[in-house]
Amino acid sequence: MTLDFDLDGFIREKVTKRERSLLAADFERYDAELHARIDGKRVLVIGGAGTIGSNYIKAILRFNVAALYVVDINENGLTELVRDLRSAGEARIPQEFVTYPVNFGDRVFAKLFRAHGPFDIVANFAAHKHVRSEKDIFSIEAMLENNVLRARGLLELLTEAPPQHFFCVSTDKAANPVNIMGASKKLMEELIMAYADRIPIKTARFANVAFSNGSLPLGFLERLFKRQPWACPLGIRRFFVSPQESGELCLMASVMGESGDIVFPKLDEDRDMIPFEQVAVDLLHALGLEPDVCASEAEAREKCRRSALVHRCGSALVDETEAGGRRPEGGETVGNTQPATGSGISSGIPTLSTYALMNSRTNERSSWPVYFFESDTSGEKTFEEFYTPGEALDNEKFVNLGVVKNAKRRGLAEIDAIFEALRALFESKDVTKAKVVEVLRDYLPNFAHIETGKGLDQKM
Numbered sequence: 001m002t003l004d005f006d007l008d009g010f011i012r013e014k015v016t017k018r019e020r021s022l023l024a025a026d027f028e029r030y031d032a033e034l035h036a037r038i039d040g041k042r043v044l045v046i047g048g049a050g051t052i053g054s055n056y057i058k059a060i061l062r063f064n065v066a067a068l069y070v071v072d073i074n075e076n077g078l079t080e081l082v083r084d085l086r087s088a089g090e091a092r093i094p095q096e097f098v099t100y101p102v103n104f105g106d107r108v109f110a111k112l113f114r115a116h117g118p119f120d121i122v123a124n125f126a127a128h129k130h131v132r133s134e135k136d137i138f139s140i141e142a143m144l145e146n147n148v149l150r151a152r153g154l155l156e157l158l159t160e161a162p163p164q165h166f167f168c169v170s171t172d173k174a175a176n177p178v179n180i181m182g183a184s185k186k187l188m189e190e191l192i193m194a195y196a197d198r199i200p201i202k203t204a205r206f207a208n209v210a211f212s213n214g215s216l217p218l219g220f221l222e223r224l225f226k227r228q229p230w231a232c233p234l235g236i237r238r239f240f241v242s243p244q245e246s247g248e249l250c251l252m253a254s255v256m257g258e259s260g261d262i263v264f265p266k267l268d269e270d271r272d273m274i275p276f277e278q279v280a281v282d283l284l285h286a287l288g289l290e291p292d293v294c295a296s297e298a299e300a301r302e303k304c305r306r307s308a309l310v311h312r313c314g315s316a317l318v319d320e321t322e323a324g325g326r327r328p329e330g331g332e333t334v335g336n337t338q339p340a341t342g343s344g345i346s347s348g349i350p351t352l353s354t355y356a357l358m359n360s361r362t363n364e365r366s367s368w369p370v371y372f373f374e375s376d377t378s379g380e381k382t383f384e385e386f387y388t389p390g391e392a393l394d395n396e397k398f399v400n401l402g403v404v405k406n407a408k409r410r411g412l413a414e415i416d417a418i419f420e421a422l423r424a425l426f427e428s429k430d431v432t433k434a435k436v437v438e439v440l441r442d443y444l445p446n447f448a449h450i451e452t453g454k455g456l457d458q459k460m
Contacts, residue, residue, distance in 0.1 A: 005287060007211060007221075008242070014282040015210045015217075015240045015274070022241065022265060023248035025399040030256055037165070037255050038063040044119040044163075045070045046104045046154075047126030049077025051212035052169060055247025056123055056254075057081070061091035068097045069116055071109065072126070075101035105150035110157055118161035123254050124154065124168045127185075129214070134180040134378065135455045140436055141426050147184040148191060149419060155195045162199045167254030168192050170203045170262065175385045178450045179378065180433075183440045186447070187418070193260060193409045202257035205264045205386050207239030209246045217279050224287070227307070229300035229369040231460040232280045236375055237273045239384050241265060252401065262404035264386035266395070273384065277372055284368055292367035297460045303369040377454045388446065418443045 012019055021027075027034070043065050047053045049072035057070065072078050078099040085091045098116075102109050104126055113119075128143040151168065158166060170185050177183040192201045211218045216232070223230050241249065245265075253263035267273070284291055294300040387393060392406040421439050425431050437449045 010283065010286050011210045011240075011242050014286065015279060016242050016245070017272075018242075021248060022245050022400050023252055026252055026256075026401060027248065029399060030252070034255060035063060038065060038121070040064065040066050041120035041164070042067040042118070043069070043121045044113070044117070044123070046072070046122070046124040048072050048099075049074040049081050050125055051209055051243050052246045052250060053123075053125035054081050054084070055243045056125065056250045057247070058085070058091060058244075059247040059251040060121075061085070061093060064092055065094050065121075066096065067094055067116075069112075069119070070099040071102050071104055071112075072099070073101060073103050104154060105146075113157060114160070119163050121165045121254065122158065122163045122167070123250065124151070124166075125250075126150075127169065128181060129171065134433065135457055137426075137431055137433055137436070140180055140433060143181060144184050144187075144422060144436075147181075148187050149422075151188055151191055152415075152419070155192065155199065158199050159195070164200060165254050166192075166199050166201050167250060167257075168201070168203050169250060170205045175205060175388050177444070177447050180436065180440065180449070183444055183447045183449075186444055187440070189262065190408060190410050191415055193407050194412050194415050196260040196409065200259040202253050202259065202261045202263065204250055204253040205262060206246065206249055207241050207265060207267065207384060210240045210242055212243060212246070216276055217283065220280060220283055224368070227304060229294070229297075229304045229371060229460070230280060231297060231300070231371045231373065232277050233375040234277055234372050235275060237275045237384070239265070239267045239273050249401065252398070256398075257403065260405075260407060260409070262387075262407050263398075264402050264404070266398075266400050266402050267386075280370060284370075288366065290367045291370040294369050294371045297371050300369040300371040300460070307369070371460065373459075376452050377456050377459065378450060378452045 016022070038060060043060060045053055045057055045068070048057055048070035053070075053072070054077075057068070061068070070078065070081065078101055082099060085093060100109075100112060102112065104124070127147050133139050133143040168188065170189050171182065175182075175186075177186050189203055192203060195201055208215065211221070220230055220232075249263070249265060253261065257263055281291055292303060294303060386402070387404050391404045394403040394405050397403060418439070421443075422436070425435055425439055434451075437447075437451075441447045441449070
């Protein structure tokens with residue numbers, strides 16, 4: 001038994017349900033103008049080792065850029081990015097291609113920016129993106145520092161040598177935010193809009209990136225690789241884009257948008273928004289498994305523990321058969337169970353071939369322990385939205401993208417006032433999460449924080 005799981009194919013068939021990229025028609029419409037705006041340009045990508053940043057790089061390297069500099073604090077991620085780009089052999093990698101494991105808020109970043117600039121295109125993907133980052137006051141301060149306060153320093157640096165295009169990624173959770181991460185991104189949007197008259201600034205709110213780093217769907221595969229049970233919330237619906245689409249969307253927004261634009265994908269709530277439990281069940285079926293529904297985390301862990309014992313027994317049986325053609329008691333000879341080496345995903349799933357083998361005589365489908373639970377954690381929104389009432393929309397410029405055209409613009413003095421309020425709060429001895437929420441709510445009236453007293457770090 002071999003397993004060859006095509007993750008990209010699964011995303012197209014079961015998650016986005018799009019055989020063709022959502023951005024394909026827009027890339028065709030603007031092909032000549034994209035080449036005119038990208039070819040021969042010097043590009044700086046911040047946070048380029050993450051899922052969205054790396055796919056932005058792959059999208060822009062379809063064009064002939066003159067130079068590409070990539071900055072990210074994830075040194076291993078940068079290493080894999082370089083190996084991926086060079087091994088695939090599809091990207092038009094410029095001679096001047098350098099990666100730096102540097103924090104964009106550090107002094108050394110400003111030095112390399114001035115040394116290697118000016119840059120024509122700058123895209124920033126460095127951000128805290130998880131709702132779980134509001135677990136306590138320390139993680140909240142780190143998130144606001146990264147998503148908002150450091151961004152101010154970057155914008156000031158850019159004014160020294162303004163690029164032709166600057167992009168800073170936002171999130172759908174910035175529309176009517178219910179968690180501090182979403183509020184931080186809304187604050188980031190208003191910060192960059194304050195510079196829109198000095199720097200050509202664009203941003204994008206978009207959906208969950210299917211199987212992105214740190215996402216729940218990728219976590220399903222990681223749990224499988226480690227022979228651990230799954231945990232999945234019920235009733236949490238999300239829009240999804242593929243990793244490729246995430247990079248293409250940001251590229252289109254960054255290069256073809258106008259200063260002050262907030263770009264979002266045109267997705268249909270009834271057709272395109274799907275619950276996480278559907279992704280979980282579809283993924284299990286694609287892997288030849290059925291969900292073994294558990295009533296608790298403890299039950300799911302116990303079932304996985306028992307399955308691990310069965311797997312070890314099955315592996316020993318296979319070893320004996322391969323060595324001497326022995327048969328298990330009362331059964332036929334066991335065949336080869338070497339894992340496939342196709343996609344890179346399959347080679348990490350040692351348990352599946354054994355389970356399938358053990359059930360092959362009865363044609364039973366193997367199962368995997370899953371704990372489905374009602375979501376009760378702070379800041380969890382049950383649905384997604386890309387814009388709010390009162391925001392003026394342009395649905396004509398792009399085929400499959402919409403644009404918010406009248407994003408609120410505040411003066412820098414007003415922006416600085418909220419920054420000072422946050423800094424003063426963090427420096428005080430009695431700072432609490434509730435007080436941070438209160439300060440943010442004063443500044444963002446549509447911030448309706450959902451507080452339950454429980455966080456995702458308390459979940460499996």
